[in-house]
Amino acid sequence: QKEVEQDPGPLSVPEGAIVSLNCTYSNSAFQYFMWYRQYSRKGPELLMYTYSSGNKEDGRFTAQVDKSSKYISLFIRDSQPSDSATYLCAMAPRGSQGNLIFGKGTKLSVKP
Amino acid sequence: NAGVTQTPKFQVLKTGQSMTLQCAQDMNHNSMYWYRQDPGMGLRLIYYSASEGTTDKGEVPNGYNVSRLNKREFSLRLESAAPSQTSVYFCASSYRVLLEAFFGQGTRLTVV
Numbered sequence: 618q619k620e621v622e623q624d625p626g627p628l629s630v631p632e633g634a635i636v637s638l639n640c641t642y643s644n645s646a647f648q649y650f651m652w653y654r655q656y657s658r659k660g661p662e663l664l665m666y667t668y669s670s671g672n673k674e675d676g677r678f679t680a681q682v683d684k685s686s687k688y689i690s691l692f693i694r695d696s697q698p699s700d701s702a703t704y705l706c707a708m709a710p711r712g713s714q715g716n717l718i719f720g721k722g723t724k725l726s727v728k729p
Numbered sequence: 730n731a732g733v734t735q736t737p738k739f740q741v742l743k744t745g746q747s748m749t750l751q752c753a754q755d756m757n758h759n760s761m762y763w764y765r766q767d768p769g770m771g772l773r774l775i776y777y778s779a780s781e782g783t784t785d786k787g788e789v790p791n792g793y794n795v796s797r798l799n800k801r802e803f804s805l806r807l808e809s810a811a812p813s814q815t816s817v818y819f820c821a822s823s824y825r826v827l828l829e830a831f832f833g834q835g836t837r838l839t840v841v
Contacts, residue, residue: 625769660733660819660832661772705772716787717830721771 620644623706623720632729636693640706640720643687647718648711650682652691655703655722664704665691696727731755733833735820741839742810750805750836752820760823761803762787762830763795765816772819778803810840 623640630636638652648669653661665680667673667689673680679692689708693700706720736751754761762777764787774787776795784795792814794806803822807814817837823830 623771658835660821660834662832663829666829707772716774716777717772719772721769 621706621708621718621720624723625721627724627726629726629728630696632696632698632727634696634727636696636700636725636727638691638693638704638706638723638725640689640708641687642689642708642718644708644710644718645684645687646710647687647708649709649713649717650680650689651707651717652678652680653705653707653719655705657702661705698727698729701726733820733822733831735818735833735836737836738834739837741841742807743841744811746810747806747808748810749807750818750820750838751802752804752833753802754820754822754831755801756822756824756831757800758822758824758831759800760825760830761797762821762823763793763803763805764819764821765789766819766835767816775805775818810838812840814838815840 621642650667652665654664655661670682670684677694681690703722703724705722707717709717733754759780763775764772766772773789778784778797781800796804817835820833821830
């Protein structure tokens with residue numbers, strides 16, 4: 618079993634929809650959880666960063682971490698065509714010196 | 730402010746040839762990373778440098794060497810390129826390990 622599992626999609630939604638993106642993980646030592654957005658032929662850019670459990674909101678984006686279920690989610694409200702990209706989850710254990718473990722990414726398409 | 734700059738953007742190598750991928754950041758970050766991204770595999774860490782003067786292996790270091798030339802620059806060298814090293818290579822940097830990592834635009838390498 619991979620340490621981080623992420624459904625690759627593709628996921629297609631109409632503009633204005635609420636999008637839910639998810640990752641599961643197996644390593645209970647993971648403490649740092651991140652979501653990156655990657656546009657085609659570009660480098661990833663950090664969207665959300667969470668330490669340990671809980672929710673974090675930033676504009677239309679909400680990140681949730683459920684450590685008891687080893688499950689993290691990213692919600693996008695009022696999705697826009699400009700949100701069309703690949704979304705990567707990433708995580709690392711406390712004390713890690715830099716080795717982020719990435720999911721394979723979910724490709725999202727928001728149709729006008 | 731350029732952020733993370735990678736050169737070259739594209740490269741085609743013949744099997745057995747060597748080359749160095751260059752990365753420079755202008756954000757005064759302490760930590761730098763090299764990742765490769767392959768279809769269906771996600772981002773995988775090759776090497777990282779937690780601070781100037783230190784380098785450590787990541788998940789997939791075989792066939793690569795790195796040099797942290799100074800605080801700004803972190804290069805990745807392929808001594809004898811193999812077709813399995815065909816990939817998109819990303820350099821990233823962060824102020825400290827596990828804090829927000831900024832990625833470059835990538836180098837698309839093809840080994841024939």
